[in-house]
Amino acid sequence: MEPDVATTETNMARAAAVWQSIRHGMFTYYLDMALRSFRGTKAVTALVIVLMGCGVATCMVSFAVFRATSADPIPSKSAQLFVPQIDNFGPTNNNEGEPPDLLSYTDAMALLHAQRAKRQALIYSVKLAVVPHDPNLQPFSQSGDAVTSDFFAMFDVPFRYGNGWGAVDDDHRAAIAVINSTLNQELFGGGNSVGREISLDTHLYRIVGVLDNWRPYPRIFDHASAWDAFGKPVQVFIPFSRAVDMQTASAGNVICGDSRDNPAGSNWDSFLHSECTWIAVWAELPTHTDAARYLQYLRNYSAEQQRIGRFDWPPNFRLRNLRQWMEIERVVPKASTLSLIVALSFLAICLVNVVGLMLARFMRRAPEIGVRRALGASRGAIYRQFLIESGVIGLTGGVLGLVLTVMGMSGIRLVFEPRIAKLAHLDTSLVVLTLLLAVATTLIAALYPTWRAAEVQPAWQIKSN
Amino acid sequence: MSGFRFSMQIQPILAALRRHKIATLLIVLQIALTLAVVSNALFIVKTRVIHLSRPTGTDEANIFVIKNGWIGGPTVQQTDAQMRTDLSTLRKLPEVRDAFASEAYPLEGGWGLLARIKHQPEQTKRSALAIIYFADQHALDTFGTHLVDGRNFRADEIGSIGPFDKLAPTVIIITHDLANKLFPNGAAVGQTVYLGHGPSVIIGIVDSLQGPYAGSTTRSIDEDSILVPDRSAGPAGTVYIVRAQPDQMDALMRSAPAALFAQNRMRTINPDGGVISLAQARAQGYATDRGVAIMMGAICAMLLLATAGGIVGLSSFWVSQRRRQIGIRRALGATRSDILRYFQTENFLIVTAGIALGVLLGYAANLRLMTHYELPRLPLYVLAIGAVLLWLLGQLAVLGPALRAAGVPPVVATRSV
Numbered sequence: 001m002e003p004d005v006a007t008t009e010t011n012m013a014r015a016a017a018v019w020q021s022i023r024h025g026m027f028t029y030y031l032d033m034a035l036r037s038f039r040g041t042k043a044v045t046a047l048v049i050v051l052m053g054c055g056v057a058t059c060m061v062s063f064a065v066f067r068a069t070s071a072d073p074i075p076s077k078s079a080q081l082f083v084p085q086i087d088n089f090g091p092t093n094n095n096e097g098e099p100p101d102l103l104s105y106t107d108a109m110a111l112l113h114a115q116r117a118k119r120q121a122l123i124y125s126v127k128l129a130v131v132p133h134d135p136n137l138q139p140f141s142q143s144g145d146a147v148t149s150d151f152f153a154m155f156d157v158p159f160r161y162g163n164g165w166g167a168v169d170d171d172h173r174a175a176i177a178v179i180n181s182t183l184n185q186e187l188f189g190g191g192n193s194v195g196r197e198i199s200l201d202t203h204l205y206r207i208v209g210v211l212d213n214w215r216p217y218p219r220i221f222d223h224a225s226a227w228d229a230f231g232k233p234v235q236v237f238i239p240f241s242r243a244v245d246m247q248t249a250s251a252g253n254v255i256c257g258d259s260r261d262n263p264a265g266s267n268w269d270s271f272l273h274s275e276c277t278w279i280a281v282w283a284e285l286p287t288h289t290d291a292a293r294y295l296q297y298l299r300n301y302s303a304e305q306q307r308i309g310r311f312d313w314p315p316n317f318r319l320r321n322l323r324q325w326m327e328i329e330r331v332v333p334k335a336s337t338l339s340l341i342v343a344l345s346f347l348a349i350c351l352v353n354v355v356g357l358m359l360a361r362f363m364r365r366a367p368e369i370g371v372r373r374a375l376g377a378s379r380g381a382i383y384r385q386f387l388i389e390s391g392v393i394g395l396t397g398g399v400l401g402l403v404l405t406v407m408g409m410s411g412i413r414l415v416f417e418p419r420i421a422k423l424a425h426l427d428t429s430l431v432v433l434t435l436l437l438a439v440a441t442t443l444i445a446a447l448y449p450t451w452r453a454a455e456v457q458p459a460w461q462i463k464s465n
Numbered sequence: 466m467s468g469f470r471f472s473m474q475i476q477p478i479l480a481a482l483r484r485h486k487i488a489t490l491l492i493v494l495q496i497a498l499t500l501a502v503v504s505n506a507l508f509i510v511k512t513r514v515i516h517l518s519r520p521t522g523t524d525e526a527n528i529f530v531i532k533n534g535w536i537g538g539p540t541v542q543q544t545d546a547q548m549r550t551d552l553s554t555l556r557k558l559p560e561v562r563d564a565f566a567s568e569a570y571p572l573e574g575g576w577g578l579l580a581r582i583k584h585q586p587e588q589t590k591r592s593a594l595a596i597i598y599f600a601d602q603h604a605l606d607t608f609g610t611h612l613v614d615g616r617n618f619r620a621d622e623i624g625s626i627g628p629f630d631k632l633a634p635t636v637i638i639i640t641h642d643l644a645n646k647l648f649p650n651g652a653a654v655g656q657t658v659y660l661g662h663g664p665s666v667i668i669g670i671v672d673s674l675q676g677p678y679a680g681s682t683t684r685s686i687d688e689d690s691i692l693v694p695d696r697s698a699g700p701a702g703t704v705y706i707v708r709a710q711p712d713q714m715d716a717l718m719r720s721a722p723a724a725l726f727a728q729n730r731m732r733t734i735n736p737d738g739g740v741i742s743l744a745q746a747r748a749q750g751y752a753t754d755r756g757v758a759i760m761m762g763a764i765c766a767m768l769l770l771a772t773a774g775g776i777v778g779l780s781s782f783w784v785s786q787r788r789r790q791i792g793i794r795r796a797l798g799a800t801r802s803d804i805l806r807y808f809q810t811e812n813f814l815i816v817t818a819g820i821a822l823g824v825l826l827g828y829a830a831n832l833r834l835m836t837h838y839e840l841p842r843l844p845l846y847v848l849a850i851g852a853v854l855l856w857l858l859g860q861l862a863v864l865g866p867a868l869r870a871a872g873v874p875p876v877v878a879t880r881s882v
Contacts, residue, residue: 043778043781044778044781044782047774047775047777047778050774051771051774051775054767054771055771058764058767127534127701127702129534129535129536129537129733131536131731135730138726138730138733138734138736139536139730139731139732139733140733140735140736141534141702141733141735201536201537201538202536202537202731203537246538247538248538249628249699249700249701251701266629267629268629270629271629333753334837334838335753335756335757335760337837338509338757338838339757339760342502342506342760342761342764343764345498345501345502346502346764346767346768346771348498349495349498349499349502349768349771349772350771352491352494352495352498352775353491353495353771353772353774353775353778355491356488356491356492356495356775356778356779357775357778357779359487359488359491360488360778360779360781360782363782363786364782364785364786414756414759415756415757415759415760416752416753416756417749417752417753417756448487452487
């Protein structure tokens, strides 16, 4: 008859504790009850905590990568930055009705000269050979971007020394360059190199600005051309007009419509006037009115091209803001989305498991609940007791989850490429989110078991004892 | 006899489960979700592992590439002359077995020149896509791939092509896979096809040669490569593919670029990644595939453990709740093995219900994944493997609690709970 004696004793002890709680406050009383019940159901409690810890940690590690890969690179301005698209391929050669991601030289220059936006930037990816002054050092090739002057102000590019260039330099096709801090470190030891010269493809360029370690991720601004959202930061920027003047071929995407209709040409000039698309174009449109007006301009422009016989199809154009453009360009690696989906499924399964285990834990204590109810505890009191208990379990699971998340962060390297893995990091918001997720999901999982516990009939339990 | 016993048990089991509807439903749901996730995850692992262990059809262990850039925009003639000099410099090195110049290399990932191959110049039907390697008469020996039909290029067939020249090779060599796609009913050698701007005669078929795309998006054309007898002498640069003599790779990967620099300094071969072996390219190109496979494997293991834990937890609870009934049954003459079998049968029924639901969920998940992640249809046997795994797992998990139940002495029946 040992169990009976023990149960009666605990029940009496708890009944006494109810009266104590009037002095101590209900919350501490419930906490105390929770701790007592943990001692009674060690294995099940531990299992719930481990499940919550694993589920939450898996989600958090996947989320850390997803957050880094889907981040907004220019949060303050992303709603004002737009990518215009014009279909110069036509219905037979475009991508299932979608205009190409890049613009042809003809269309890009037309948009630039029409000046219908606060700022506009043309960008294409180039590969430039840097020849060091010291003849003992080997030349090396450096990825860069050919950009128009508005680019720097448009993307809030931070300068350590000097500045970008102006529209006048664009017009003069000036041999000037802006370099990023890594290249500045390599060539000039990190000092103020404004005014010094750099040899790019055997031509000398005067440095007008040095960036302050600019590394926006994902690298969306030249993505359509360079297709390198998580690659090394761009180290050289030269004027677009200068690059075209020097016949610097695109090192990025060059996509032509049907090559028979639109031959790429036999020289640089005919390439420029071909229907090949290779220029990424951005427009800064601060208000909705600006965007609507720009969209109307794109319609008129395409209609005009149809009228003069360049396009034999109705206007087909798009204007997408930065966040939409990130979707179109599919910047977030598929592995990242996939891992988040799998992690969420894992957490869901852990939760189903936890619901079952909580139910077992609570129903095992039906006699205790019956006694408490008979002694006058309201349903609300039972709710509070079990939800607080679940909250404590959830929080403990969250702390374990946090420890596992920290361990998991170093495991990201096993799953993702180094350049993506290094972007994911643990910060305060992730820590808070981990604990919140653990507590919130455990409470949700505890709702049904708690309801069942509160439904326990006091009389029945006492009678069956 | 045992079959009779088994069927005798099902009725009371179902009656007992009806009293624990929600708890039963939770285990069923959990088994179903586990089967859905584990079968899809295992399938993803399988496709990725197959994908990342595909052979390239080349002598991978002895091949490396030198990514060589030009400086100052030389003319096509100047570049072509420099490339010939470079190739003869490379081929003269004693550690080099053979070398040639191209614009891409196997396992490179991402970039490559695509061409549509047509049977007629004015073909309107959508034509087959294939991947181009620029090559010369040394390409086959460098790759270590073999002709299965036809002949190799001759030295006098090798041309040079600039950035604005039209692609119009008079002769081409294609892979066996592409030949089968183009001419399923006959010999491809001697046939004329159209790629780019001119008719090209197929003069040879190689057994296999993988294209430079390592990703999974171009999987269907990865084996469809075309060798075009041209040196790509564009201003952007070239890729020298070098096959080393056995055991000479490591030394050669340092000495070969040095020899090129000694011949002419005005070129770029970047210290970080300018020289790369195919083994390194394989590791980089398939990093994501390997990562996804590791992740899925880990999640599967944790998931199965979690499910096992859940079954142990709930079964223990049920056993403890039914101690009295178990005692009564034992007192009425049920043997220990009857009790054991009771819980095992109960578990089997629950897991089976979960599997039935899980098969549906698994298929639904697969249909969604197919549209987003280029995954083929989930074959039935993967679900079958998952089901067997869960049946075994369930039996293993319930064994502990069931043994404890079997250990309940009949005398419990006489006690109040």
